Amino acid sequence: MISAVIIDDEKNNIDNIVGLLQKLELVITIVGTATNAEDAIQLIVTTKPDLLFLDIQMPNKNGFELLKALPHYQFEVVFVTAFDQYGIQAVKFSAIDYLLKPVNPEELVAAVRKVEIKLSRKKENLQLENLMELIRDKDAKKEHKLALASTKEIRFVNTSDIIRCESSNAYTEFFLVDGKNIMVSRPIFEYEELLADYDFIRCHQSHLVNKKFIKSLLKEDGGYLLIEDNVRIPISRNKKENVLNALNNIKK
Incomplete structure (x- = not known):
């Protein structure tokens, strides 16, 4: 619009x-x-x-x-x-x-x-510029930005500023450290691949979480990840082993 x-x-x-x-x-x-x-x-x-x-x-x-x-x-x-x-x-x-x-x-x-x-x-030009920046600086992962296209704008967000992602059908909502949310019209599985190298865990069909914002693993009711904003993110049964392995490998 x-x-x-x-x-x-x-x-x-x-x-x-x-x-x-x-x-x-x-x-x-x-x-x-x-x-x-x-x-x-x-x-x-x-x-x-x-x-x-x-x-x-x-x-x-x-x-x-x-x-x-x-x-x-x-x-x-x-x-x-x-x-x-x-x-x-x-x-x-x-x-x-x-x-x-x-x-x-x-x-x-x-x-x-x-x-x-x-x-x-x-918008296409801005996305292309971001792509070229990623290619030029492919080893500086913490400086990379993700282009999130909402209905009003394309916002370029540092991967380290994304707390978590949550899917809603074919849409994905991004929760950021500044308290803002961005809804984009792309499914979450596309971002799982993009964010795999940036310490994000796919713990559920509908959830992708940045490991650095995880406070604890709650074992009740099948398991939850407690995020720093005190949101409980469910862990699905088929993702549990991958989540545990990823948490054991959190970088200090």
Whole structure:
């Protein structure tokens, strides 16, 4: 899902875009709207959207001046304007797209599709960079990062910062040392292989645990691993011998 902010000094124009996005059932979540540049800047910094629908002509600061005022940005821009004197050709070269008011539904769909493709390529490039880093530094295991792609972002996480993984059908949830969780749409068995060299134990069909966060082995009810966050992770019968062997080989 693409997160988007709509910036336009006329609320009816904002409502029009929102209505079209809903009617067309596009993969867009509107995380905020603003009717002036000052509010928009704060909104962008706070929400970190993937996309801006940005009006060019606004009082005090126009759309271009708004962009100049931002310290940095990694979002895509679709300019929305009722005017052509700002150099539409220049806008076409530098923005993902532009829309003339009143917004045409077909042109809106085309603009969103372009954004989807560009964001997808960005994710692929980030994943490729991470892969090349792994290849270059294959012996420095503790420095390796895992690319976890959620619906909003790709987060690169140190393997040493992952406490455990838990499967839910075809999804895997990662529990991190900073208290945050990340859900990714990949099955846990893929991560079992990836994390095998980083002291992770597959103790159950639904659980993969980082050995360094294990506090103790509880023998009750078939066996549990007690994790440092006091969560009890079950040990399945067919995994018990492998778990015991792995625990006996914990690096000091």
